[in-house]
Amino acid sequence: MEDGIISKFVLDQLSVWPLAAANFRALKNVEVRNLEVNGLDVKLQHNPGRIKSSAAKVDTASLKARKCFLCADNRPSEQMKLKFEGRKDRKYDVLINPYPIFPEHLVIARDEHVPQSIWNRMVDMTDLARHYPSFTIFYNGPKCGASAPDHFHFQACPRGLMPLENDIDKNLDLVDGQSVPAGSPLEDLTSVQDASLYHYDKFTKGVFVLKARTSKSMAKLFYRLLDCLPQREDETEPMFNLLTWYKVSPSKKVSGISHGRFGEYRAVLLARDKHRSHHYFDEGPDHLTMSPGCADMGGLFIVPNADDYAKLDARLLKEMLAEVSVNADTERDIIWKLTRTQPEVQVGIMSGDEIEFEIISDGAGKQKVSYENGKISYNGTLYDELVFDAQTMSSMFAEPTFILYGVTIGVGFHWERKQVQKFAGSLKFIVDNGKVTAVNVIGVEDYLLSVISSEMKASASLEFLKAHAVISRSWLLSQIEARKSAAKEVKSSVKEDYTENGVHHYVRWYDREDHTLFDVCADDHCQRYQGLTLAIGENVRKAVDQTWGKVLMYDGKLCDARFSKSCGGMMEHFSSCWSDEDFPYLAAVPDTASENAAAVPDLTKEENAEKWIMGEIPEASESFCNTSDEKILSQVLNDYDLETKDFFRWQISYTRKGISDIIKERSGQDIGLFESMTVISRGPSGRITELLIKGSKSSMQIGKELVIRKFLSTSHLKSSAFVFKVTKSETSPEEDIITLYGAGWGHGVGLCQIGAAVMSEKGYDYSQILAHYYPGSRLVNKDRNE
Ligand SMILES: [Zn+2]
Ligand SMILES: [Zn+2]
Ligand SMILES: [Zn+2]
Structure with a gap:
């Protein structure tokens, strides 16, 4: 609880810095007017002092040409600072913003000249929010309103000044546990531990709300959200604005149970498509000098120009907002990525009289199961089947959860050897043919990530890998279906084997035999699978992610x-x-x-x-x-x-x-x-x-x-x-x-790998490649009714 310190700091600072003092005084007389935009009552602030910031050039060349105003060496001699310690030795200077839009407007800058980037810093942001609970901490992405994208900084203002923050805060107060009351603009999407994520269906597209009891789970869920936002190839992070605060309630009822003093981290992220709308660049009557950052996206629109202030109406604001926010399609994609699921596949990994394994999270170290009289012996008890559960239905790729020792790889090759392997998903032991068999129960997409990494070169081009991901997925799902339906097909057959007139007729064909106790094995017999033992290439991750759930179908059947x-x-x-x-x-x-x-x-x-x-x-x-x-x-x-x-x-x-x-x-x-x-x-x-x-x-x-x-x-x-x-x-x-x-x-038969790699190189995309090699097939995502 350091709030009082800030008020004193601001007063001390203004008493010695005439320029800042004048600007803060002027702020008291700025004009403010209200408008309703898509269901939210927003404010327009006519603030001539902000012209410099709104029209700031933030391209690389302009940034190089100017002295960084957040570096300690370049700050005015009058500027004072407070210290804030972030995690992992990251230090911040708390400064006042001499061109304020809020009665107490802070800039919290790193003590080093490092670029604006949220990676690893979300915990510092939640720490700040908790340290200053009467302030809202905000972050403008490097291309979303940060006027110093080259020098990492947060900003802060007193709580309750941004209409969006207030409306979300009010609606979060009504959420019980994770469940949202009827009529709320919040739509429950997903959760991680004690953190929940909602879509806010008001004001503009791409508004996402997070709440959490701990900063760790807040960060986890926040980065999952970030993973689902579109990111341009040449950018370091997706485009967004972010507000975070710490809400302390004297008491709160959760699922009928009353809690005393209840603290919760809250945040709202606004996914962006553009820094400035076309109005900014328009030189005619449509021009607006507005560069939306956190305040504007929080419903407090800062308008430096008197002309703009006079002509702005709800229609114009909506138009500008729609342009700088993500569109409805992108919003739908983000929500789908957050809520998508993956079916499970059972992969037979290894068999033996005994198997050594380790569950990573339980701290028990190396353990052992062994075969005994038709059962599985574990810690002195006999089981028909033994399962170590993990969450496998994730909408994102999973982390390793267990280890198997002594897995044989390269069966029958000169390089055959034993290996320690890491896996995501659940571990199941079953009895098979007088031995214990370890089965990995894992999401289909997690499985694909691994097999495509083993079978393809990391250097392979993205569209080629995407085509392969679709093929592997189609094959895998047909294996799962086949085992479920138990409709055994003849998998290889001798068609002719007889001698006539001195000629031995021998015509046969071979196909893979299906498994009965699991869907696929981990050898080349099915697809080579080593869990998360090998590093997963970035392109493979993209290929599976971008084709998630997509399969090839013909006439309603998997190809x-x-x-x-x-x-x-x-x-x-x-x-x-x-x-x-x-x-x-x-x-x-x-x-x-x-x-x-x-x-x-x-x-x-x-x-x-x-x-x-x-x-x-x-x-x-x-x-x-x-x-x-x-x-x-x-x-x-x-x-x-x-x-x-x-x-x-x-x-x-x-x-x-x-x-x-x-x-x-x-x-x-x-x-x-x-x-x-x-x-x-x-x-x-x-x-x-x-x-x-x-x-x-x-x-x-x-x-x-x-x-x-x-x-x-x-x-x-x-x-x-x-x-x-x-x-x-x-x-x-x-x-x-x-x-x-x-x-x-x-x-x-079917796809020609070398031909497909050439097609990809020539600029064909994966859907064109698949259409070429599997004519008449359809690329289908059942989950999305595509
Ligand atoms: Zn700097
Ligand atoms: Zn197999
Ligand atoms: Zn070919």
């Missing part, structure tokens, strides 16, 4: 949004690779801008496929995925330095003996010496879907594309879109060279 590295210039059909069905949105479309598309011939015909693969059709080179741009390729290829860059067109050579051995090893069938290959059928991308291989001992007719790729390479052939040529050896037929010329990398 099976497949993707591969490179289509080779043309997209393939689903049935060429998996079960005998096709989807309209997985169409055979050339991977090129539509104006080049018409020239691609029918690649299921052998002569066309050959010309296409051998580069005799010039249009092929126009394909999006035909690139050797290192910057783009390194975004898509995780082990860029290790991998070959030939994927759009590639070739590989074997000796006749060599390819015979590979076929024998990979298929298990000895065909003798390889003689020839005949294409039975190709898909629309030129990928072979059925191939007859003749050998000296036997023959085989194989499909679909993955079987062909598997049998003709020691690892996997890049794709099944190929033609081949034989070069005779002079020594022996065994030494003849068989060369395969191929196109593309992977199955080629």
Whole structure:
């Protein structure tokens, strides 16, 4: 309670500083008039003394040219100061404003010349409010009325002088706990611990109200709000004005219980779109010298010009206010971001006879569960299932809540090893196949943040990452739906496996098997997931945030949004690779801008496929995925330095003996010496879907594309879109060279990653990229009825 000190300080200061004293005296005689603006009774103050401040140039060059009037060295010798200690050694000088708009008008400036920015300083603001409870502390963002955006400062004025503050204060008094009475302009949005956030539906767009019992939860909720405001790329924080005060009530009833002396932090944030309205720049009769800051946005409009004061009416004020505030669409977006939700996904992380873990917040350190007689043993008790709950339905991204020890990563790779991993969300232990399995129950968006960070390079461009976020989300939600509906699809199948006329027919396809006890696993089998162990790239965060809840749908169903590295210039059909069905949105479309598309011939015909693969059709080179741009390729290829860059067109050579051995090893069938290959059928991308291989001992007719790729390479052939040529050896037929010329990398169905990265680089946005690779699909957000 330091209020008395301020009054004395002001008197002392004015007694030695004639300029300030004259301005404070003049303030007593300024004209004031009332107007009603969108339901709030506001005040106009005709204050000629403020012309300098309202017309101040705050661009970087002008700021550089002038001496900073808040730096101690440049202040007038008469100016006195009080000290205020902020948190973490941040020190402030409390000064009076020599050009006042309030009878006690303070500037609280950092003792260092550091830029105006609210990051980390909200706690100083609430501390100030509590220290001076008869004052309202306010903050103008660097582009929202701060006349010294280069030198950090708050301002303060006596409580109750701003109409908006008064109306909000009155309405907050009527809130019981968090619940708002009927007819209140406050709309309950969200809360964090003891802090609540409301939208104020009066006066102007983008008004948000906060209340909290502790400064810590106030800061938490305030920064969450800030995260939901639009921010321009080149700015350091969103545009806003902020008023904060500390309300002490002699007593208050909350949910029927009376409290004695009840203190509460309160704040109102006004989200802004512009510093000044067009009226400021208008040189005609519409001109207004007004640069709205906290006072104006608080309903006390400061008008330095007599002409302006005379002509201002409610219509003009509303117009100016609407222009400098965020618009209705932006307000709707902010509210949606604050209130949006995410469905839960269950991710199987690890299994073992025992599992070591740690719940970060409980302080118990490392603990252990183990498998015992079909149950989970924990602290001497047996459980069927054990859950450590955390809040997972956050509207923002969650923080780590638990740790798992000894998680195996890189299963089956040379770099396989154990790792300590951190996770957000809840931890659940279940029994699975004679072992304990740790399952992470987490919000879908939090999950995506992690998998996209593991699977994509942090350097990938934003629109490319956004397209991927939508694909991953669509896939994930279809996994969750599939498990809920328990409608088991056949996930892989042998279609033909018989011998007829000496030819072994072998046609099969592989697809992922679903899990039964959780939705997805953490390995490459589903999507590689390591919780919050890896740093989350800024672009990944943006990509998930900006596509939150959006999925691809066709005909009311989630799309099976497949993707591969490179289509080779043309997209393939689903049935060429998996079960005998096709989807309209997985169409055979050339991977090129539509104006080049018409020239691609029918690649299921052998002569066309050959010309296409051998580069005799010039249009092929126009394909999006035909690139050797290192910057783009390194975004898509995780082990860029290790991998070959030939994927759009590639070739590989074997000796006749060599390819015979590979076929024998990979298929298990000895065909003798390889003689020839005949294409039975190709898909629309030129990928072979059925191939007859003749050998000296036997023959085989194989499909679909993955079987062909598997049998003709020691690892996997890049794709099944190929033609081949034989070069005779002079020594022996065994030494003849068989060369395969191929196109593309992977199955080629759906999105072509390299093509998509090129599209993003060329300026296409993610919705255009998705529309290109999944024609006819719709980008849907069920939550928002979009
Ligand atoms: Zn300064
Ligand atoms: Zn899996
Ligand atoms: Zn492509």
